[in-house]
Amino acid sequence: MQFTVTATDGNARRGTIIFSRGEVETPAFMPVGTGGAVRTVAPEEVAESGARVILGNTFHLMLRPGTQVIKAHGTLHDFMHWSGPILTDSGGFQVWSLADSRNITEQGVTFRSPFDGSKVYLGPEESMSVQQDLGSDVVMVFDECTAYPTTYENAESSMNRSLRWARRCRDAHGGEDQALFGIAQGGIYPELRIRSLEALEEIGFDGYALGGLSVGEPTEQMHSVLEQITPQMPGGSPRYLMGVGRPEDILTGVRSGIDLFDCVLPTRNARNGWLYTRDGIVRLKNSANRTDTNPIEEDCRCPACISYSRSYLRHLFTTSESLGKRLCTLHNLWFFGALMEDIRGAVATGTLDSFSRAFLESYLGGGADVA
Amino acid sequence: MQFTVTATDGNARRGTIIFSRGEVETPAFMPVGTGGAVRTVAPEEVAESGARVILGNTFHLMLRPGTQVIKAHGTLHDFMHWSGPILTDSGGFQVWSLADSRNITEQGVTFRSPFDGSKVYLGPEESMSVQQDLGSDVVMVFDECTAYPTTYENAESSMNRSLRWARRCRDAHGGEDQALFGIAQGGIYPELRIRSLEALEEIGFDGYALGGLSVGEPTEQMHSVLEQITPQMPGGSPRYLMGVGRPEDILTGVRSGIDLFDCVLPTRNARNGWLYTRDGIVRLKNSANRTDTNPIEEDCRCPACISYSRSYLRHLFTTSESLGKRLCTLHNLWFFGALMEDIRGAVATGTLDSFSRAFLESYLGGGADVA
Numbered sequence: 001m002q003f004t005v006t007a008t009d010g011n012a013r014r015g016t017i018i019f020s021r022g023e024v025e026t027p028a029f030m031p032v033g034t035g036g037a038v039r040t041v042a043p044e045e046v047a048e049s050g051a052r053v054i055l056g057n058t059f060h061l062m063l064r065p066g067t068q069v070i071k072a073h074g075t076l077h078d079f080m081h082w083s084g085p086i087l088t089d090s091g092g093f094q095v096w097s098l099a100d101s102r103n104i105t106e107q108g109v110t111f112r113s114p115f116d117g118s119k120v121y122l123g124p125e126e127s128m129s130v131q132q133d134l135g136s137d138v139v140m141v142f143d144e145c146t147a148y149p150t151t152y153e154n155a156e157s158s159m160n161r162s163l164r165w166a167r168r169c170r171d172a173h174g175g176e177d178q179a180l181f182g183i184a185q186g187g188i189y190p191e192l193r194i195r196s197l198e199a200l201e202e203i204g205f206d207g208y209a210l211g212g213l214s215v216g217e218p219t220e221q222m223h224s225v226l227e228q229i230t231p232q233m234p235g236g237s238p239r240y241l242m243g244v245g246r247p248e249d250i251l252t253g254v255r256s257g258i259d260l261f262d263c264v265l266p267t268r269n270a271r272n273g274w275l276y277t278r279d280g281i282v283r284l285k286n287s288a289n290r291t292d293t294n295p296i297e298e299d300c301r302c303p304a305c306i307s308y309s310r311s312y313l314r315h316l317f318t319t320s321e322s323l324g325k326r327l328c329t330l331h332n333l334w335f336f337g338a339l340m341e342d343i344r345g346a347v348a349t350g351t352l353d354s355f356s357r358a359f360l361e362s363y364l365g366g367g368a369d370v371a
Numbered sequence: 372m373q374f375t376v377t378a379t380d381g382n383a384r385r386g387t388i389i390f391s392r393g394e395v396e397t398p399a400f401m402p403v404g405t406g407g408a409v410r411t412v413a414p415e416e417v418a419e420s421g422a423r424v425i426l427g428n429t430f431h432l433m434l435r436p437g438t439q440v441i442k443a444h445g446t447l448h449d450f451m452h453w454s455g456p457i458l459t460d461s462g463g464f465q466v467w468s469l470a471d472s473r474n475i476t477e478q479g480v481t482f483r484s485p486f487d488g489s490k491v492y493l494g495p496e497e498s499m500s501v502q503q504d505l506g507s508d509v510v511m512v513f514d515e516c517t518a519y520p521t522t523y524e525n526a527e528s529s530m531n532r533s534l535r536w537a538r539r540c541r542d543a544h545g546g547e548d549q550a551l552f553g554i555a556q557g558g559i560y561p562e563l564r565i566r567s568l569e570a571l572e573e574i575g576f577d578g579y580a581l582g583g584l585s586v587g588e589p590t591e592q593m594h595s596v597l598e599q600i601t602p603q604m605p606g607g608s609p610r611y612l613m614g615v616g617r618p619e620d621i622l623t624g625v626r627s628g629i630d631l632f633d634c635v636l637p638t639r640n641a642r643n644g645w646l647y648t649r650d651g652i653v654r655l656k657n658s659a660n661r662t663d664t665n666p667i668e669e670d671c672r673c674p675a676c677i678s679y680s681r682s683y684l685r686h687l688f689t690t691s692e693s694l695g696k697r698l699c700t701l702h703n704l705w706f707f708g709a710l711m712e713d714i715r716g717a718v719a720t721g722t723l724d725s726f727s728r729a730f731l732e733s734y735l736g737g738g739a740d741v742a
Contacts, residue, residue, distance in 0.1 A: 035686075035690045035692065036683070036686060036687075036690075037687060037690075037692045037694050039692060039693075039694075040692075040693050040694065041694070042674075042694060042697075042698075064686065064689060064690060065661070065682070065686045065689070068662075069661065069662055069682055069686070072662055072664050072682070073664055073680060073682070073683070079680075079682075079683055079686075080683065081678040081679060081683075290436070290440065291439075291440055291443055293443050293444055303413075307452040308452060309444060309450075311436070311440055311443070311444070311450075312407070312444070312450055312451065312452075315406075315407060315435065315436045315440070315450075316407075316408060318435060318436070319406045319407075319408075319431075319435060321406065321408045321410060321411075322410075322411050322693040322696065322697070323408050323410075323411065323412070323413060325693065326413075326693070326697075327413075
């Protein structure tokens with residue numbers, strides 16, 4: 001993996017990450033393909049939306065279908081027919097989310113599989129091994145997500161555990177062709193975030209991520225952490241904001257210096273009939289769309305807007321026809337693809353400020369209210 | 372609509388139907404797009420499978436979204452983005468199928484909408500009006516399906532009612548660009564079928580269909596009716612066997628002189644993970660496929676077989692990922708598309724007998740057992 005910053009605009013960076021499986025222009029958004037598929041769409045459709053790298057979930061894939069099945073195909077890429085780079089998360093966030101059915105110790109996490117109730121163990125070394133089996137282009141360290149809200153002391157001790165696990169991940173990481181990213185924790189406490197970052201940099205990673213954001217804290221708090229911390233992340237490596245997010249969060253992230261984002265919002269919202277437009281969120285199921293022969297968005301070039309009306313798309317939802325979710329997912333992925341392309345253009349031309357202002361005025365002014 | 376027979380092989384015919392919206396090579400199979408979509412797939416994917424004409428359902432579309440919504444888009448083609456010809460059934464079979472919630476009189480049928488319980492009336496004139504609104508390229512007469520089993524007397528009186536309704540449809544049919552097909556009824560009684568056909572021919576239609584087959588009668592009985600009746604259908608017009616069927620039924624139909632088929636089997640079976648191959652039906656969910664890195668069918672060029680393994684497709688079903696149903700639907704549509712292409716080639720070269728023998732030996736010998 002090779003990362004180059006090609007332009008800056010304030011703290012924002014325009015760059016390129018070269019993987020053996022292809023180039024990624026940054027800032028970039030990574031659609032989430034949790035269990036070996038970006039839900040409702042085919043990989044070539046994901047690529048057509050402008051996405052060049054997707055995310056896979058260690059937690060889901062190790063349980064279903066299991067790494068043995070994937071390895072029989074080669075890598076996750078071969079299994080799911082995605083030839084571009086794949087970043088896999090470590091499973092840390094998912095096992096932490098299991099709340100009632102997991103037990104976290106210094107060694108690792110024992111949990112009950114939500115699919116068959118079986119007892120499973122996942123620790124730093126196991127996560128590295130699974131991600132090596134998946135053949136991920138970017139491997140994430142196994143970390144402990146810090147809860148929100150929590151005390152400074154709890155955030156500190158959790159952050160320190162994540163650092164100890166990060167060291168074990170670095171030691172266990174074997175893949176020469178696989179980049180390894182560290183994850184800074186520390187909750188909403190800037191001082192902890194900085195200490196986490198400094199310690200990670202000392203261990204040495206190919207990229208650095210901010211974890212444990214967008215987990216319930218107020219937007220202003222998230223944006224405040226971003227603005228304080230991101231500029232202090234190592235400048236020569238990709239910076240990745242995990243699990244974020246909404247267009248307004250992405251803009252704040254980019255403006256503070258983030259290069260990579262991932263989030264389930266465009267795909268999950270699409271399956272619920274919530275569609276991103278420059279004028280805010282369109283709720284497809286609203287009765288006003290029953291007879292509306294216009295596309296979701298007039299000047300959008302996505303497969304849904306080129307060929308179908310809001311009325312028809314709504315009809316597909318009404319009749320439980322999966323083509324509806326697929327077309328809406330494509331629209332939202334194209335919206336995020338176009339947003340990132342516009343952002344990259346604005347950074348390159350030093351016009352990110354005015355682009356952000358104009359975009360947010362239209363987008364938030366249009367009544368967007370989907371969290 | 373213009374129909375030309377270009378070759379024959381025994382009773383089998385190879386032909387071309389020219390519609391203003393495109394040419395259809397016959398014998399042809401029409402995928403079913405009940406409610407304005409061929410389930411789980413996009414129209415361009417249907418076309419890529421080799422299908423040139425699809426079927427829409429008057430019953431479903433008049434209830435959801437209603438003809439007013441479709442007319443606001445133009446025709447059903449514009450609504451669902453299918454530019455080729457569309458044949459619509461009359462709604463007769465669907466209201467008849469409602470058994471407990473419909474009342475059939477000489478005038479027409481009153482029934483409860485299965486979607487909202489509202490009382491709806493559909494008769495010959497109403498069916499013609501809806502199909503005109505849909506802009507169908509082929510309009511089917513509104514008929515009464517004859518139950519199986521039933522007495523000769525009941526089959527006769529039902530057949531006569533269908534004839535009276537067929538005359539009313541002919542009188543009410545207004546679309547100059549729309550072909551109108553009559554439907555021969557008469558159950559399993561050849562004499563009634565012949566009388567029905569003769570009376571329909573006297574009224575005069577652009578094509579002739581056999582209705583009320585594959586409704587529960589034994590296969591041999593269906594095939595026997597086909598072999599006795601089809602050769603006596605008007606030779607200068609397309610002959611359409613409604614709601615059929617399985618590959619073996621299609622072969623019998625073609626050999627007796629049928630030109631058009633429609634059936635939900637390839638699409639419905641696909642959504643259940645039942646896949647057509649030259650060696651019979653593959654049940655994707657079988658545990659043997661969990662680790663099978665081979666495609667569904669080695670030499671198949673469909674989008675599922677070109678890019679995905681049985682193991683991956685099975686994984687998509689296991690994880691309730693709709694891409695699985697879509698890819699399996701595509702495979703089955705491609706299978707039917709290839710079968711019809713092979714059949715057309717065999718008729719053209721006078722080799723239908725040997726093709727049928729070889730196909731059935733492999734297909735039925737492979738353990739196919741899906742009804």
